[in-house]
Amino acid sequence: MTGAALAVLAMAALTSCGSGSGSDSGTAATGSVTLKFLIDNSSATVNTAKALADTFMQANPRIKVETETRPGGSEGDNIVKTRLSTGDMSDVFWYNSGSLLQALNPAQTMVDLTGDPVLANVAKDFLPVVSQDGKVYGVPGGTAMGGGILYNRKVYEQLKLEVPKTWADFTANSDKIKAAGIAPVIGTFKDTWTSQLFVLGDYYNVQAAVPTFAQDYTANKAKFATTPAAQTGFDHLAEVHAKGYLQEGFGSATADQGMKLLAEGKGAHYPMLSSQLPPFVATMPQAATDIGFFGIPGTDAAKNGATIWEPAGIYIAKTTENLEAAKKFLAFVASPAAADAVTKAVPPAGPYRITGAKLPDDAIQAAKDLQAYVDEGTTAPALEFVSPVKGPSLEQITVAVGSGLTSAAEGAAQYDKDVEKQAKQLGLAGW
Structure with a gap:
């Protein structure tokens, strides 16, 4: 798509958006307004935000x-919470969707977008992960990603x-693969977070x-x-180890090494x-076509599906003095034209939620x-998008189960205990 066509599409998306409520204090006085946009400093987010901002400004x-950038992780979480609580947040900001959003008290800190034309193009099944108490506060930034099995299509x-x-x-496929002298399942437990996918990626089946x-x-x-x-994910981990499906050296392998083995x-x-x-x-272009994806299979072929990790949300701070401009920007972010702009800057890892x-x-x-x-x-969103309860030690527990050191039942029980402290810290009812 040409830049001119993209600009036309962008303008069409914006003019279809209602004016919303509130006013642009800067526009009337000076004919122009500046929106501050806070994002995390990962390269994917920085490149996505630049593509969105540049394309939007061409049309507006x-x-x-x-x-402006902030660190990721808990340090970044604290910056966002502090700036919202002190009224010092940028006009628009990029932050997690799902359970982490709930801790930001959006009803007090963010502009309620429920029923606003800004949301016209947002996929309806994305809305719950940027909502609280039935009110919607954000639009999707970037793409969804799948949590399941990457597989070698050539094999x-x-x-x-x-x-x-x-x-x-x-398991029948894995037995044939093993008989052919190829490792059926790749484990990369040196990067402990990678051990969680059999459990976290199975949530579609749990919800079904x-x-x-x-x-x-x-x-x-x-x-x-x-x-x-719910325990089935732990059972899968234990079974894969017990049947000898993992490659030699899985305990010391990294995620990068795992991707290379797969490709x-x-x-x-x-x-x-x-x-x-x-x-x-x-670095390995063949991975674009040789590696496919499928959801972790359950017990019923008729109910087959996949667990997805929803993209982050982009929100408007309640303290903004540029509400109409901010809404225009979010309406653009949630448009096909924005997706086209982002695709040119960052190869999509999954579908857009637009x-x-x-x-x-x-x-x-x-x-x-x-x-x-x-x-x-x-599809179903991963559990962490629909529940704030997630324990800090899951990756250590799944390494132990996946290495044959802990039984599946014991691992599940350990994780149930692991989540208690966090649930109590969040003040959740029933804990």
Whole structure:
């Protein structure tokens, strides 16, 4: 798409947006206004924000968007909380969606966008992760990503395997892969966070079996160790180790090494987030087409689906003096034109959460595979997007279960205990 066409699309998206409430104090007086936009300092976020700001400013020359960065992690969380509580937040800011948003007291600190034309193009199933008490506060920044199994399509083709829709199919495929002298499953437990995917990526199946699990878990009425569907992720981890599916040296392997093994076809399956792929494609271009994605299979092929990690949200601080300009910017962010602009700057790791936004023809295969789940309506957000309860020690527990040092039942029980302290710190009812 040409820059001119992009600008036309951007302008069309903006003019279709209502004026909203509030006023632009700067526009009337000077004919121009400056929006401050706070983002985290990861390269993907910086590049995405630059593409959004530059394209928006081309179509709206009287509105300047100035980005400022903050650290990621807990340090960045604290900066956002402090600036909101002291009334010193930028006009617009980029922050997590899901459970971390809940701690920001959005009703007091953010502009309520419920029913606003700003949300016209936002995918309806994204809205809950930027909402609290039925009020919507943000639009999606970036793309969703899948949490499931990255697999080598060449290995599947060579062994005439089909993408599994049940766990039994997955283990049958893995047995054939092992017989061919290829590691069926890649483990990279030196980077301990990677050990969690069999558990966290299985949430689609948990929700399909127990639709109220997230609410009951948050209220301390359900546990992993006493809910068979929830313990299944730990069971999978233990089974993969017990059947000898992991490659030699899985305990000391890193995520980068795991991606390389997968791309080279030395391992066939890697439980991982699809966001690991785009940066890797720069060094191993074949990964763009040779690596696909499927959701962690459950027990019923008819209910097959995938767990997704929703993108961050972009929000308007209640203290902004440039409300209409901020709403114009968010309306653009949530438009197909914005998605086109971002795609040119950052290869998408998954589908956009914007109606009408399309993945490019040259998108990585894993993103296309994930888009198919979204199109079919067979996705669920990861548990951390629908419950604030997540313990800090899960990755250590899953390393132990995945290494055969702890049983699946024991690991699930340990994690149930691990979450108690955090739940109490959050002051959740029932704890």
